[in-house]
Amino acid sequence: MELFRGVNVDWMGKAKYFVTLSLLLLGIGWISIYYRVVVKHGTLYGIDFRGGTLVYVRFAGPPPMDKLRKGLEQAGLRNSTLQGISDTENLGSKNKNDVVIGLEQSGSDESLDTGKQKILGVLETTFGNSSAGLPDFNSVSTSDLAGDLTRRDPLLLGTNAGDRYNQLAQHLTAARDSDYGGIVTNSDQLSHVQGVTPAVIQTLARDYTLGGFTIRDAEIVGPRVGSQLRHQAVWATLYALGGMLVYIAFRFEWVYGAAAVIAVFHDVLITLGFFSLFHYEISLTVIAALLTLVGYSMNDTIVIFDRVRENLRLMKRESFPEIVNRSINQTLSRTILTSGLTFLTVLVLYLMGGAVLRAFSFAMVVGVVVGTYSSFGIAAPIVVVWNKYHGGRQQRMTVRAGSAAEKRVVAAARR
């Protein structure tokens, strides 16, 4: 099977449309960022970078938002935010009962986890049934459960039954966490678990309550850490880009390196704009996604540049824009295939990868498209424009591409 054969498009002739499109995308995205940050005094940063407290709760039933909001207000947490995350519902998880409670950084120098403890307190008093004085099965740890079971010995194993109960506790918590998403509503749900007998169920039902909520994730980031992580992420990325620029400049010419880096910047800026438009927050995982798209876009650009370098040697008569056009057309088939397949991969991840990967895969979905486009839409035109004003057909480069070192590499590969 073969698609895209013998394509002949004048890409460089359309460069001005590409630039217009890019400026448009950049404009829309950054106006949205401006609106969010400057006008609404919001932030693009997630908790990792801005600091604060975030508690991710799963309820057994539909979350009683009003009651929760009231409880938080009564506890003096007026500046807390409540967000149901059913809107991030996906193919994978059918649970619509998740709520994220956010709390901004408090200015005072109180203990780091004050906010979290207050939120937990509200949840406990509003929705907990700890009044019975029994521990909650939905929040018990495996080791505590194992200890408890060993003490009560529902299987009547006598002494030295620790290992058996350890295993049993592991099976029980695994069933709770994997099969029921962390929240068991009826102890009979556990009857299918390996090693469980009616006596165990009875013990559990008698000695444990089944709380109406479970904490899925709790994050507290101090202000110092937030700014530190921000700095580090930015600098690591800039160093990485610098490294790429130097390598490409060494292998090609510096203008190729500069063009590739500008294209990558363009991709990151547009992706950030989309983040703002679609109300995603920038977290550490998103940084990883941005780095991935940097790598991906760079890869795409180099493939085209590589072909340009090769064609410069083969095509002595054509103009530079023609050579670039030809190179893009020649690699188009691979570009579309690779991008298409990568796009497919991240799309599956976006649809099925779960809530934690949502922002990450969103960045990738946008990034793959923008990264592919920028290779021929931005990076290549920059080199062409540069070439128009400086130097003719770049003979120097041809020489360098055919250097002795390179021939050795090729020869080694052939061997």
Next chain:
Amino acid sequence: MNAQLKWKFVLILIVLLLCIFGVIGLPTSLAQLRENVADRIHLGLDLKGGSHLVLQVQLQEAIGQHCDETVDELTRQLHAKNIGFGEIRRVDDTHILVRNIESTSTSAFRDLVNSQFPDWTISPAAGENNGYELTMKPSVIAEIRQTTMNQTLETITRRINALGLTEPTIAFTGRSDDEILVQLPGVGDPTAAKEVIRAGGQLQLVRVVDGPFSSEPEALAKYGGVLPPGTAILPGRSESAGPSQTTGPVYYVLDKAAIVTGQDLRNADAGPSPDSPGGYEVDFKLSTAAAGRFGTFTEQQAAIGGRMAVVLDRQVYEAATIKSRIEDSGRITGGFSEQSAQDLALVLRAGALPASIKYLEERTVGPSLGADSIREGVRASIVSMIVVMIFLVIYYRLSGVNAVVALILNLMILLACMAYLGAVLTLPGIAGVILTIGMGVDSNVLVFERIREELRNGKVAAPAVDTGFDRAFLTIIDTHVTTVVSAIFLFLFGTGPVRGFAVTLVIGLIANVFTSIYVSRAIFDYHLSKMDRQAQLSI
């Protein structure tokens, strides 16, 4: 098949076997296979669930403490050497001001500082007559910071190990020189562990000079506003008050120098308190050397009806009259519950922190979220891999199978290297894996498209494959080296998640060069050696 090709396949087979062994070991049953994989592929907290804490060591405290000790020691020495002076004052954590030294003794003073206090540089204080300023040397400050950090790390490690938590990580964060990272897999509620980590654990047994007073000013007033040298006022709870009564704090005047400190402990244990039913106490035993010292002290004090205080983290827990000689044991009471007594005993056994700590970051991933992330991540990866592979086979036919083999081997090598290196797979690491797969697909596509081009240009199978690989080789090297260069920078300058990304990426890309060029080429060569020279290539 020629000999060279044969060796290529032998090498590939060895790599494959090493990888399989690296990931699954030598299992004898399906259950064991699962266990082996879980053992070898280390999952990060974000996938496994657990608590992640970052704490900051208050290094200034340790430096300030050294300054305080120097002030005390210098005062003592000046008295001993009969060098008259007006005042010794700590200016800040690293500076001491000594004023109005007798003009006849200034050289003796300088000699004393230079010979006995090598940690300090001495200089005339500005605007002072016969006044000197001592400044802590930068090398000493650096050394104090370093030893404080190391001691803190060791102490926290001992405490966490004593808590019996599995596979904890305790390390410097690397992003700032005063931070320590503690990761506790499987711990859903870090509150208890946090308390144990944070407890100062500085135990002192000291002589009581006077007290109790109901307030600090009252204590000071008794001495006319100036405490006797070598003493300090510390808060404590009222002696007569039981654990439930809250009579407010009381204050004692105590010796600064302790007779016995936490370092002299041989052991500490929690047990029920005989005095208060239902209450708990911590009993401790002293080392032999300390026991001798303590015995002499208590004997002297018993004769004159002296008192002694148990001070924990600069708080008086108990102050009692010494009735007789005490050899090597003591106890701390103070309304402990069973749990808090056990925690304190653990902290005392593990040793004191050299400086207090403050939490900067706390993340807890519940086990159900981790389980969901793994399940959803793995399922998404498998589905997308299958889609990609089906497409490759449809589009490139037999050559597509070739690419699929290369991709699978690439993943195997990646997983095996992570297992061998003990690297941790995190969510950002999965991002690295995705980029690896993307570039793996790309490498194959590059080669195949090149071969197709050569075929279109009229070449027969063998030379077309040859040229295709050669041409694509340079491109693949360029794209991969560029990305590896960036990943190395990310590893050097990034932390935590960014590093996890970089590690998987570097391993994946190196594996990719091997599979998409070496392995894929070998399979092609094998095909070519079997088929007729003019036959069509399935691509």
